[in-house]
Each structure stands twice: as C-alpha cells, then as structure tokens.
Amino acid sequence: MHSSNLKRVALRLRRTGAQAVPTVIAVVVLNFALLQLVPGDAADVLAGESGSATAETMAMMRHHFGLDLTLWQQLLAYLKHLSHFSLGFSPRFNTPVMTLIMARLPNTLILMVSALVFAIVAGIIIGVAMATWAGKWPDRVLSFLALVLYSMPGFWLALMAIVLFSVKLGWLPSGGDMTLGVNLNGWDWFVDRASHAVLPALALASFFVAIYARLTRVAMLEVQRQDYVRTAQAKGLHPLFVTVRHVLRNALLPITTVAGMHLGNLLGGAAVIETVFSWPGLGRLALEAVQGRDYNVLLGVLLLSSMLVIVANVLVDLLHAWLDPRIALR
C-alpha cells in the first residue's frame, strides 16, 4: 500500500516537475523584461546617489555592470547570475538582493503559514456548519457574514482591529514583530512573538476564511448527494461520523487545490498587512524598494514569490497524488 503510494507520488513529481520548468523559465524572462522596462539603469541610480558623475564615469559604470552589452548577452548574464542564486546588488540597501530577501523571507512565511492554517481550519468549520444547516437560518446568517468578510479589505479590518484590540482594550501590540529592548527567552519569547503575530495573521486570513467557508459548503453539498454517502447513512452510521469521514474527507480535495492557487494572492495581501503592522517581511521590503526606486530588490521579490507559488503548487499536486489514488490514472 505504502510503496504504491510512494510510486504514484514519484510519478506525479516527474510529471508536474516537467510542467513547472517552462513556467519557471517564463517567470525569469518576464522579470528580465520588466527590468528592461525600468526607466534609467543602475548607472543612473548610482550617479543620482553620488550627486554627480561625468560622461566617462557613467560609461565606465555601464561597462562595469554589463549595461553596454546586447539584450541577449544581458539576458544570458542575468540567467548566469540566477544560476548562482544571485539577484544582483541593491544600491539602496548596499547589500546583495538575495541576502536582503532571505533575511525577510522567514517573517513572511510565518505570517502566511499561520494565516493559511487559520483560514483553512476556520473556513472548514464554518463551511461544515453552513452545509449541515443548508437553507436554514444558521446557513443564511453565516453565508451573509462570509460575504461581508469576503467584501472587506484586509488592511481596513486590520486597522479596525488595531483600534479595538490595541488602542481601546490594550490587549495586543499594534505593530512590529517583537517587543524591542527586552531580552526574552523560552516561553516568554514565544508568547511575545505570538502576540505580535495574532492580529496580522487574522487580518490576512479574513478574506480567505470566507473563501474556504463558501467552498467547503458547496463541496460538501456536492458530495452529500453521492451514493456512498447514502449507503453510509443507510448502514446506520452516526450522522457526525458520516459528515466527517465520508463527506468532509472527499470535499477536502478541491479545497486544497484552491488553497494552492491562492498562495500568490496571500503574498500580495501580506504586502499590505505587513505595512499596516510594520511587520518586517518581504512585502514590506517590496514597498521600501518602491519608495527607494530600487528595482533590483522589487523584481527580486516578485521573482522569488512567483517561485514560491510554483513550488507550493507542485507540493499541492503531490499531496493530491498521495490522497487520491485515482489521480495517477489520469
């Protein structure tokens, strides 16, 4: 049983891996094209930074950065740098772009993963409740609340949550990722970090809670009409058991697919939420780069987050192959 599972996953990995390669190449080329569209080049930026530059030093700098090469040679150079995991140098932060991004990535991942987990768990619970009472008042009330949540900009909800929980009640901090100036260890450190993450994660999750709740509801209603559910009910199984083991389990597959598809949106949302809470993550870095007109950093973030989405989608695909034996047949 287990070895066949592994075989299926391995087969799937080969196929989705092969499908991901052209997308990766296309993402790289798109990023290169966007870099070319940027007004001015690195030499202009550096000249602007230093305040003055002669035509000769500009030419020298262009030669130094390889800006006097043809477009093809520049693309090749870009690819070569990428193969060494180099995304260029940031004149604004005076650091390699990759170092900058890697320093911010864990913070964004913490935020995204906790938001995604919360959104999926809360969404499924609400969705199951809506499907159980489909058409009755709990379903109607919850459906309307989900729709309101779906219509609410996350950053506004975040600000309102700050007003309530930080300003009025004083329960949670309103920004940052840890209390500055104190040295905490062990449990205290964890509590401090967690209390800083609660509001950003919930605000980021709000929109997705609504999506997963709606999806779970529709998927459960779809599965409930299947024959095997009627069989399970006819066997006299407890309704709760039928709901969890027979209905929910099968309704989960479309939800995991959509969760993978939403990762890019989650990253985009994180950019705004991180700004609201001054959370030092990738999205915040992207906006600092916009303000500093530092396009190497901005496009580095875009490239890396696209890669993150591709990897996540491959993982979701593998998860499906593991969960659903029928997928290998396709």
Added chain:
Amino acid sequence: MSSNHSPFDSPLEHADSAPVQPGANRLLRDAAVKHERSSWRSQFTTLWLGRFGRFGRFGRGPSDVSPEHSEARRWPALKALARNPSVVSGAALLLALLLIALFASRLFPGDPLDIVGQPLLAPGQDPQYWLGTDSLGRDVLAELAHGSRASLAIGVTAALIGVVIGTLVGALAGYFGGWVDDILMRVTELFQTTPSFLFVIVIVSIGHPSMTVISLAIGVTSWPTITRLVRAEFRSLVQSDFVMAARSLGFGHARIIWREILPNALPPIIVTTSVMVATAILMESALSFLGMGDPNVVSWGSMIGDGREMLRTAWYLTALPGGALVLTVLALNLLGDGLNDALNPRLAERS
C-alpha cells in the same frame, strides 16, 4: 487580500481541479449537470439578449425547441431575479452608488481636496459638515462622494480590460485547441503564478501612478480567471450541434467564435465580471492606501491611508471610507452571487 477566483463557483465547474468520481454515477451526474447548465445558460442568454436570444442567430440551445417553450423559460429567469433578495439589494445599493458618483460634483461642488473648515471636526459636530473634517480640514462627506468615482471608474475599466483580454485568449484557446491552446495556457499560467498584487505594484512603479496606468495594471493581471472559464465553455460548446451546423454552412472561424459560441458563453462571463469589478476595487483601494494611487484624485483607499495617521484619536476617519468600500464591494458580490443562484437551478434547489 484580493482574489481573482470566485469562491462561489461549484468546484465541479473547475473541471481541471475537481476530483474524478468513479463509475457510472459520474456519467449520470455529468449528464444531469450538462442538462441543467445548458438550461440556465439559455435562460440567462435570453434574459440578456432578449428576443435575439430566442429566435435570432443566438442561443440555439436545446431548450429553444418551440416558441412557447422558450417563452415559458424566459419569464421564470426574470422572476427569479426579481425575487432573489441578493440581486435586489445588490442592485439597489449599486444604483444608489452610481447616482452618488454621477451627481458628486452637483452635490458637493468644487475640488473635494480643498480645505474648507477647521481640521478634525468629529461627525455631527458641525451641521455644515455632516461627517466632519479630516486632519487638513477637508469635508469628509464630499471626499467620500467624490471617492466613489475613482473606485467605480477603476473597478469597471480594469474589469473590462481583464474581461476583454481573458475572453479573447480563452476563446482562441478553447476554439482552436492543439498548439494554440498549449501556448496560450502557458502564458495564462505565467500570469497566474505571478502574485497579482505585487505585479500591479511593479507595473505602477515602473509606469506612473495615474488612473489609466492603474486600471491597465489591474486589468492586465486579472484576466487569467476569465480565460480559464471561457476556455472551458468554448471547449464544450465547440462540439455542440449548432456549431457543427454553422461550420457546414461554411461560416468562418471569426464568425463562429464571435456570433455563434460567444453569446452562449456569456452568462458565466457576466457573473464573473461582477466579481472582477469587486476585486479590482479592492486592489485599487489597497494600492492607494499604500500611497501608490493617483495623487490628483480622491480615493477611499487614500482616505484610509491618511486617516491611519490619526487612528488613535480620530478612528472614524479610517472607519468611514472603509465602510463605503465594504458596502460597494458587498453590493457587487451580492449581485454576482444572486445572479449565479437565481439562474443556476442546480444550486438553487439546494439552498
């Protein structure tokens, strides 16, 4: 934040992602779905295209067998719409908003960005400014009314750009199939993997923050949803009898795509468009909240951004424009949701 993916679709309609159900049960269900979908499609088409949809060149669906039959089908669709509370409340809210946007300069003449009074008046404090003034002494109510224009204008143009690109790409991919489909779907996938909000930020910062660039940026990043939908519709419709009939009459590809298949694929496109307008409005608000919006135009997002500075003392400066945003987006989602429910009997029977 925002998503291009409508959560209200049945997972079944994403044929790519839905798990395959085994056995004859699946065939039966598919047949039922197909039948029900084609009937809601024809209802919707007749609803939007009127008489043309019934007798003209459009809508040669299986339900158009006899005139009385389709007459009977036309009115339930309209009635279902009028009886659906989501559609009615969504449409009413939108209509009110449209009126406010149209008459904003009549109701509140002058530039809403002008300083008119004492700064930071709370709502109700001065009868001349119902909702008070902001930190610079601008009339909040006037700003809100004028802000509806930016939101609606960008929402509608961005969604239209997205729908046009998406429909074109999806129609070509679904109609021709083969290598055309392969290439177009690769491009679609590329735009789907790139996080759309970050992509919008990059485009706006490379260009410049004007209403046109912002609408274009949001439109250019939001089309993949509609592409997948249109492609799926075209793939199933291209095999239907009326397309074969059109082919045998010697119609060209352009005519078959534009005048035969597209009208029949319209209903789901229209439903998705309302969700796309909502998404575009949310994106624009996030963009102008971050200070990347058009600096010459009042927008609810930039009002929230300005109000944020005063969050501790004057939280209503943030709450009010946000409330306006929620109402607008909610109206659009209610409308989209209701259209889907009212005209899709497969969903309606269960809710």
